[in-house]
Amino acid sequence: MKFLDQAKVFVQSGHGGAGSVSFRREAFVEYGGPNGGDGGKGGDVWAEAVEGLNTLIDYRYQQHYKAPRGEGGAGRDRSGAAGEDVVLKLPVGTQILDEDNEHVLADLTEIGQRVLLARGGRGGKGNAFFKSSTHQAPRIAQPGEDGEERWIWLRLKVIADAGLVGLPNAGKSTFLAAASRANPKIAAYPFTTLHPNLGVVDLGAGSCYVLADIPGLIEGAHEGAGIGDRFLGHIERCATLVHLLDATEESPLDAYRTVRVELDAYGAGLSEKPEIVVLNKIDAVDEETLKAHVETLESEIGTPIHTVSGVTGQNVRPLLGEIWRAVEANRRSNTETEADKDSWTP
Numbered sequence: 001m002k003f004l005d006q007a008k009v010f011v012q013s014g015h016g017g018a019g020s021v022s023f024r025r026e027a028f029v030e031y032g033g034p035n036g037g038d039g040g041k042g043g044d045v046w047a048e049a050v051e052g053l054n055t056l057i058d059y060r061y062q063q064h065y066k067a068p069r070g071e072g073g074a075g076r077d078r079s080g081a082a083g084e085d086v087v088l089k090l091p092v093g094t095q096i097l098d099e100d101n102e103h104v105l106a107d108l109t110e111i112g113q114r115v116l117l118a119r120g121g122r123g124g125k126g127n128a129f130f131k132s133s134t135h136q137a138p139r140i141a142q143p144g145e146d147g148e149e150r151w152i153w154l155r156l157k158v159i160a161d162a163g164l165v166g167l168p169n170a171g172k173s174t175f176l177a178a179a180s181r182a183n184p185k186i187a188a189y190p191f192t193t194l195h196p197n198l199g200v201v202d203l204g205a206g207s208c209y210v211l212a213d214i215p216g217l218i219e220g221a222h223e224g225a226g227i228g229d230r231f232l233g234h235i236e237r238c239a240t241l242v243h244l245l246d247a248t249e250e251s252p253l254d255a256y257r258t259v260r261v262e263l264d265a266y267g268a269g270l271s272e273k274p275e276i277v278v279l280n281k282i283d284a285v286d287e288e289t290l291k292a293h294v295e296t297l298e299s300e301i302g303t304p305i306h307t308v309s310g311v312t313g314q315n316v317r318p319l320l321g322e323i324w325r326a327v328e329a330n331r332r333s334n335t336e337t338e339a340d341k342d343s344w345t346p
Contacts, residue, residue: 003195005156005234007059014042014069014083016121016144019129022075023137034137035077036127039144042120043067043083049108053091054198056154067118070144073126083120090154093237097153105152109159117152121145155233158196160212161327163235165263166244167255168216171280173197174310175244176213179320196234201320209327212238221262232266239330240274242323245297247279247307252293253300274326277301278319283309 017039024032045067065088071080096106096115106115124142131138164172177183180199197213214231235241243259245252256277263270277297282290290307297305306322308315 003055004057004060005055005195005231007056007154008063008151009059009088009154010064010149010151011045011086011088011118012064012066012149013045013118013120013147014067015147016040016042016123017070017072017080018143019124019126019141020073020075020078021127021139021141024076034127034131035075036141037073037075037078037080038126038129039073039123039142040070040080040082041123042070042144042147044085044116044120045088045118046085047088047090047094047096047106047108047115047117049092049094049111049113050089051092051111053089054158055091056094056156059088059154067120067147069147070120070123072144073123073141077126077128079126080123082123085120088117088154091156093157093159095155095157097155099151099153101153118148118150121147157236158198158212158234159210160198160235160238161209161330162240162242162323163212163214163238164242164244165214165235165259166216167218167246167259170216170244170246170255171310172213172216172244175278175280175308175316176211178310178313178316179211196231201324203320203324207321207324207328209324211242211323217259217262219258219261232263232270233268236268236270238273240276240323240326241270242319243275243277244280245278247281247285247290247293252279253296256297256301274330275303276306276319276322276326277303278306278308280308280310282307283312283314 019039020036022036024035045065065086067086068083070083073080090108092108092111094108095104097104122145124144127138127141130140164176166172176197176199180201199211200208201211202208212235214234245255249255279293294305306319308319
């Protein structure tokens with residue numbers, strides 16, 4: 001299935017049905033009077049987060065979603081049937097934005113979460129509604145209300161606990177394959193990864209988290225160079241970033257600086273997220289070169305540098321444990337924050 005993380009769609013709720021003008025005309029009935037029924041309500045348009053979807057590809061081929069209108073009222077006080085609702089089934093992690101693609105209307109982060117996109121018009125009142133002691137034979141009825149219509153943007157941001165960042169060919173896909181059962185495309189040329197990949201890392205005893213691999217960044221990505229930086233949105237929800245550097249590069253420090261510039265330019269709080277810096281492909285360099293790279297990076301960054309080989313698996317497990325500790329700390333912090341909100345009383 002092709003990956004698509006952004007789509008623009010048109011939604012329109014149903015118009016309300018018109019009320020009816022009708023009078024009783026039964027034989028041998030002493031008193032007549034109005035008996036026109038009300039029109040039915042138009043159908044609503046909803047968005048719902050469902051399990052089992054990981055792309056917005058369905059919304060590339062169908063972009064218009066219109067709910068049916070309510071049926072009109074009828075005589076004998078019969079109300080019209082309401083129009084059926086239309087539900088847009090979306091992957092968990094989808095944001096719904098206004099037509100300007102800036103204002104966020106809703107963020108679907110849990111399975112089963114629903115949001116109303118367009119409310120159906122109310123049905124019109126029939127003439128029986130307008131009967132009164134001074135107006136016993138009204139010949140008026142309301143038309144149904146119009147439904148709502150709007151263009152909206154759907155933007156998918158995958159739900160992951162940790163995200164892999166780095167230059168193209170830093171070994172992110174190889175590391176993801178070594179850390180989980182994911183099978184991303186791996187090749188010896190830049191931009192092998194063209195869309196985000198997810199892998200579940202299971203360390204046992206309840207230590208389980210989701211790791212995301214996004215396409216590589218190059219200098220000027222925030223200006224559209226290479227694949228650009230729009231896939232960075234998929235790691236906005238991550239608790240920590242895992243910054244992979246290629247140990248076979250002449251200057252991993254320059255590579256580190258390049259990616260950090262792009263994270264700063266993108267914004268959205270990515271540059272403030274906790275970061276674990278990793279030198280990958282250590283199986284392809286000698287110990288002296290590796291030691292020099294580590295010392296240079298540590299003097300610049302001020303934090304310990306992890307060294308791994310995604311191909312051989314060397315030091316991968318300890319690094320996964322370090323990532324888990326960062327993820328667990330974030331989850332604990334979020335749980336405590338929610339508990340504080342629940343316990344607060346005005």
